[in-house]
Amino acid sequence: MRIKATPMERLFYLGNYVFLIVVSLLFLIPFISVLSTSFISTAEWARRGNFVLIPEAPTLEAYQFLFGGSKGTVFNAYKITFFRTIVGTVLCLTFTGLGAYVLARRNLPGRTFMTLLVFIPMVFSGGLIPFYLVVDRLRLTNTVWIMITPFLVNPWWLLIMRNFLMTIPVELEEAALMDGANPLTVLLRVYLPLSMPALTTIGLFYAVWHWNGWFYAAVFNSNRDLYPIQVILRSILYLGDASYRGDLGIMFEPEMMPPAQTLKAAMIIVTTVPILLVYPFIQRYFVKGLLIGGVKG
Amino acid sequence: MTEVLRILRKHGFYYLLFLPVAVYLIIFKYVPMIGIMIAFKDVTPFMSMGEIVTSSFIGFKHFVNFFNSFFFWDLMENTLMISIYKTLWSFPAPILLALLINEVHNTYFKRISQTISYLPHFFSMVIVAGLVYVVFGVQGGLVNHLVVLTGGEPQHYLGDPRWFRTILVGTTVWQTVGWGSILYLAAMAGLNPETYEAANIDGASKIQQVRHITLPGISHVIVILFIFRIGDLLDAGFEQILLLYSPSVYEVADIIDTYVYRAGLLNLKYSFASAVGLYKSILALLLLLAANKFAHFLGHQGIW
Numbered sequence: 160m161r162i163k164a165t166p167m168e169r170l171f172y173l174g175n176y177v178f179l180i181v182v183s184l185l186f187l188i189p190f191i192s193v194l195s196t197s198f199i200s201t202a203e204w205a206r207r208g209n210f211v212l213i214p215e216a217p218t219l220e221a222y223q224f225l226f227g228g229s230k231g232t233v234f235n236a237y238k239i240t241f242f243r244t245i246v247g248t249v250l251c252l253t254f255t256g257l258g259a260y261v262l263a264r265r266n267l268p269g270r271t272f273m274t275l276l277v278f279i280p281m282v283f284s285g286g287l288i289p290f291y292l293v294v295d296r297l298r299l300t301n302t303v304w305i306m307i308t309p310f311l312v313n314p315w316w317l318l319i320m321r322n323f324l325m326t327i328p329v330e331l332e333e334a335a336l337m338d339g340a341n342p343l344t345v346l347l348r349v350y351l352p353l354s355m356p357a358l359t360t361i362g363l364f365y366a367v368w369h370w371n372g373w374f375y376a377a378v379f380n381s382n383r384d385l386y387p388i389q390v391i392l393r394s395i396l397y398l399g400d401a402s403y404r405g406d407l408g409i410m411f412e413p414e415m416m417p418p419a420q421t422l423k424a425a426m427i428i429v430t431t432v433p434i435l436l437v438y439p440f441i442q443r444y445f446v447k448g449l450l451i452g453g454v455k456g
Numbered sequence: 457m458t459e460v461l462r463i464l465r466k467h468g469f470y471y472l473l474f475l476p477v478a479v480y481l482i483i484f485k486y487v488p489m490i491g492i493m494i495a496f497k498d499v500t501p502f503m504s505m506g507e508i509v510t511s512s513f514i515g516f517k518h519f520v521n522f523f524n525s526f527f528f529w530d531l532m533e534n535t536l537m538i539s540i541y542k543t544l545w546s547f548p549a550p551i552l553l554a555l556l557i558n559e560v561h562n563t564y565f566k567r568i569s570q571t572i573s574y575l576p577h578f579f580s581m582v583i584v585a586g587l588v589y590v591v592f593g594v595q596g597g598l599v600n601h602l603v604v605l606t607g608g609e610p611q612h613y614l615g616d617p618r619w620f621r622t623i624l625v626g627t628t629v630w631q632t633v634g635w636g637s638i639l640y641l642a643a644m645a646g647l648n649p650e651t652y653e654a655a656n657i658d659g660a661s662k663i664q665q666v667r668h669i670t671l672p673g674i675s676h677v678i679v680i681l682f683i684f685r686i687g688d689l690l691d692a693g694f695e696q697i698l699l700l701y702s703p704s705v706y707e708v709a710d711i712i713d714t715y716v717y718r719a720g721l722l723n724l725k726y727s728f729a730s731a732v733g734l735y736k737s738i739l740a741l742l743l744l745l746a747a748n749k750f751a752h753f754l755g756h757q758g759i760w
Contacts, residue, residue, distance in 0.1 A: 189587045210601030258477035285488030286733030288720040371580030427586040
């Protein structure tokens with residue numbers, strides 16, 4: 160049964176739509192303004208020198224600076240980012256999946272202790288410096304593994320995965336064992352296919368984490384050949400800072416540098432576009448993952 | 457002994473599967489926890505692992521130095537104030553957004569506005585910082601353009617202590633409000649529509665329905681998320697601040713985490729920085745324990 164809206168209610172609905180459109184624009188406007196800034200030519204920038212929504216003569220100068228030249232810095236950065244995202248996600252999923260699988264076994268002696276081993280790092284950590292000393296003395300700094308090896312398991316996501324696995328009925332395993340399957344077959348043939356939805360979701364969590372990661376790649380690594388795109392973007396954002404100028408001179412060919420603002424804008428677009436391309440496809444998995452995690456706590 | 461053998465024979469396969477995870481956790485999570493003992497030593501950058509372990513303990517010197525330093529209260533104030541301001545704005549914002557989206561009956565409009573609002577959640581902090589740099593740029597930035605249009609003078613907002621925290625809070629709301637609304641919307645979707653119909657018949661206004669049906673219906677989500685938030689109140693946003701701050705705004709922007717980073721990794725005062733880090737870790741743990749206790753007190757399951 161639906162009751163006819165009163166004039167007050169209609170006003171409310173109208174206002175609500177208008178408000179939500181404004182909010183949506185607030186999410187999009189920074190992005191649109193960056194996109195248009197990235198197309199401004201050096202000449203137009205010098206002449207107008209202020210905010211431009213629609214460039215008079217859009218150019219790809221800034222993009223040519225980023226992708227052109229003989230040093231191939233941005234291409235190399237994409238390569239590093241793809242490497243860490245693919246290899247990192249596969250390794251993360253393997254470690255997380257195995258850990259979750261074992262912790263999901265209700266009759267395993269020592270399960271509580273093992274769960275505690277996973278849980279404690281969620282509430283207490285040694286902090287940045289002891290962590291740095293460990294990865295440094297293990298000689299992981301200045302290698303590509305600094306972005307992968309220390310981050311194989313996110314305890315929170317492991318426990319979400321475990322909760323999912325615990326919803327798979329034990330009877331399936333018992334039936335397979337009756338038919339003479341060994342534990343490895345049970346894992347690969349019974350549990351692995353059934354946990355695909357959860358693996359996809361958690362795998363996407365890890366993939367986006369790796370794609371977006373910058374801190375350890377920038378701080379625990381000084382080898383410019385290992386910079387992922389996020390770190391290149393960070394260097395360009397600090398263009399006004401003299402100590403980073405030299406950095407950029409090494410990574411690009413500085414003679415033909417476009418205005419700092421257009422260069423920053425173009426690099427933001429270069430970093431964001433891959434996320435925007437996959438976003439429509441991965442969004443629903445994230446929502447699902449959040450809801451599973453949120454309900455089970 | 458035979459009991460151990462029996463368990464191993466029966467479950468050994470699973471312990472073997474868990475071994476890589478255990479080794480990973482011990483090396484990268486538990487060794488650093490033990491390594492926090494360097495806070496009670498004088499470790500220099502060129503010591504080997506062995507020298508670090510065997511060097512002698514010096515007690516609480518670094519802690520005493522930190523508590524007595526002139527910047528101790530500044531760091532505490534910045535950390536707590538930034539975090540509290542962020543909570544004040546970014547905690548209610550998703551609830552409000554969810555209430556408004558929940559009133560949209562056009563499915564397409566609803567889906568599109570939700571999709572747009574989630575987007576910033578998928579951006580790295582570097583991208584978000586980049587957007588801030590460009591939008592607030594002194595020359596050619598959108599914000600200063602609008603300021604000039606309305607008769608103001610262009611300003612370097614990011615370098616201005618009066619504006620820096622506002623930018624931090626605004627950026628956080630921008631990045632988290634959409635994603636934060638999901639759990640509330642899911643809780644609202646679970647409420648019984650008949651309750652609303654009955655309220656309609658009784659002539660309850662929209663505001664009354666929100667106050668007496670929707671908000672009580674989602675209160676358990678609000679409470680649990682608020683407790684989570686209190687649990688990590690000391691996380692004022694390390695990456696965000698590190699990317700956006702500069703020496704001209706340290707007085708309002710420098711938090712415990714950024715200070716540990718500079719003291720430890722830039723100035724190589726490993727032991728002192730570890731002491732500051734440990735102080736924060738312990739304080740954070742106590743907050744979390746208190747928040748969890750409070751959840752139990754309210755009759756919620758809590759975090760564990």
